[in-house]
Amino acid sequence: MKSNPPMSDSVPRISIRDAAAHVGQSVEIAGWLYNLRRSGKICFPLLRDGAGIIQCVAVKSQLDEALFEALKDLTQESSLIVRGRIRAEQRAPGGFELDVEGAEILQRVPESDPYPITPKEHGVDFLMDHRHLWLRSRRQHAILGVRHEVIRAIRDYFDSNGFTLVDTPIFTPAACEGTTTLFEVDYFEGEKVYLTQSGQLYNEANAMAFGKVYCFGPTFRAEKSKTRRHLTEFWMVEPEMAYSNLEDVKRVAEELIVFVTGRVLERRRAELTELERDITKLEAIRAPFPRISYDEAVERLKQKGSEITWGGDFGGADETLLSEDYDRPVMVDRYPAQVKAFYFQPDDQRPEVVLGVDVLAPEGYGEIIGGGQRIHDLNLLLRRLEEHKLPREAFEWYLDLRKYGSVPHAGFGMGVERFVAWMCGLEHIRETIAYPRMIYRTRP
RNA sequence: UCCUCAGUAGCUCAAUGGUAGAGCAUUCGGCUGUUAACCGAAGGGUUGUAGGUUCGAGUCCUACCUGAGGAGCCA
Numbered sequence: 001m002k003s004n005p006p007m008s009d010s011v012p013r014i015s016i017r018d019a020a021a022h023v024g025q026s027v028e029i030a031g032w033l034y035n036l037r038r039s040g041k042i043c044f045p046l047l048r049d050g051a052g053i054i055q056c057v058a059v060k061s062q063l064d065e066a067l068f069e070a071l072k073d074l075t076q077e078s079s080l081i082v083r084g085r086i087r088a089e090q091r092a093p094g095g096f097e098l099d100v101e102g103a104e105i106l107q108r109v110p111e112s113d114p115y116p117i118t119p120k121e122h123g124v125d126f127l128m129d130h131r132h133l134w135l136r137s138r139r140q141h142a143i144l145g146v147r148h149e150v151i152r153a154i155r156d157y158f159d160s161n162g163f164t165l166v167d168t169p170i171f172t173p174a175a176c177e178g179t180t181t182l183f184e185v186d187y188f189e190g191e192k193v194y195l196t197q198s199g200q201l202y203n204e205a206n207a208m209a210f211g212k213v214y215c216f217g218p219t220f221r222a223e224k225s226k227t228r229r230h231l232t233e234f235w236m237v238e239p240e241m242a243y244s245n246l247e248d249v250k251r252v253a254e255e256l257i258v259f260v261t262g263r264v265l266e267r268r269r270a271e272l273t274e275l276e277r278d279i280t281k282l283e284a285i286r287a288p289f290p291r292i293s294y295d296e297a298v299e300r301l302k303q304k305g306s307e308i309t310w311g312g313d314f315g316g317a318d319e320t321l322l323s324e325d326y327d328r329p330v331m332v333d334r335y336p337a338q339v340k341a342f343y344f345q346p347d348d349q350r351p352e353v354v355l356g357v358d359v360l361a362p363e364g365y366g367e368i369i370g371g372g373q374r375i376h377d378l379n380l381l382l383r384r385l386e387e388h389k390l391p392r393e394a395f396e397w398y399l400d401l402r403k404y405g406s407v408p409h410a411g412f413g414m415g416v417e418r419f420v421a422w423m424c425g426l427e428h429i430r431e432t433i434a435y436p437r438m439i440y441r442t443r444p
Numbered sequence: 445u446c447c448u449c450a451g452u453a454g455c456u457c458a459a460u461g462g463u464a465g466a467g468c469a470u471u472c473g474g475c476u477g478u479u480a481a482c483c484g485a486a487g488g489g490u491u492g493u494a495g496g497u498u499c500g501a502g503u504c505c506u507a508c509c510u511g512a513g514g515a516g517c518c519a
Contacts, residue, residue, distance in 0.1 A: 040475040111470060119480045120468050121456050125511055223517050236519060415519030
């Protein structure tokens, strides 16, 4: 089989995305058979090329008989290259149609072993087992298109606002926060090493070198979590800024969310429509976001009937209760020190709370951002390490940052999959990544 | 780890303790504008596994396996 066989020297190969620009012209499209409807002497193959889907029309009287028969009996997801003329056609889904003049079938899927994902309903288990094929479906294609746009917009935002990308290691010798369960890697001799749960500590070092930095990579959490909001392996973007405080974190988080949401609305309308997303919900995402304190949040939750008491962290139901009062993300700050990691800077006025902020997405999508200001004083940091019973030796390099030109600094982490789930209005986070890794799902 | 629910044809699902069915997919036939096309016909089953109760179990009981939703924890 030729690697990229041209059917014709005279006809341009186009992407279905660009069909509108080729109306009236003969073109060639290389793709896969998405579906086929037929009616005796005419058939309508739907051709998918990875960028879009176009309906083709093959008429028996206008084609070589063998070719017509081959097209008419083509099986789902067979690969083929079609040549024909593009025409605007209201009856066709997408508005354009291709009148078939010729075709070359690269591989015909045998009917003895047909493509498993039919254009009918399927259950989650079956679809997840066929995730490698499920990605070809319209809905999954739309979600991953939005994911791509979200990631590109995140990078554009930081790149055009003075941040330098400095990625942090995946293998780390110690827990970042000393609390969550980690994946241990048995390879490095004489040393226990874990998969990263956050690039933050390294980010702080990088911020002292570059001023404003971000890292963007996979993160691993070994908690036995099993809910629609959790993945074992997920992607997180973490900015960190020197000479910055909690207010800077809130400002950047707000700007980032508004920017990324705007980009998705601007460039991925078709995908949002395919997903039947209520676009007005995203259009409401504008600055300023509401800002409330942890104290206020607890009071409000009590009024709404939550069992929460001051000093506890919010559960998933609490987050939904809080966010339902707003049409845009809500920022909750100044949490009790005991529910946050050791490195959070305490509030000068109230040492029992720390300068941390969580951003809760609307519509019950929960925490999409968590961050705050870090401790910059060496002695305070030493005390906190002791209080959390963390081994000083493992943090010597981290303590150096407080010895050599320590400055107030702050940053946050944003979970990409939760953000994408919110943008797309999904029930479950597992569809926001090509190959989700969950406690009971590691294949394909 | 705990709680709840579910496993029946390739897929989605039915079946009062009494002969395991339908739609889709596949095969064959029909149809020149279909829109998850439609119409007719055919093939397709160790009811998750192992025990138990019963004259009789897809259905009731026990254990296990697999999956889903949730809790805790988190982005």
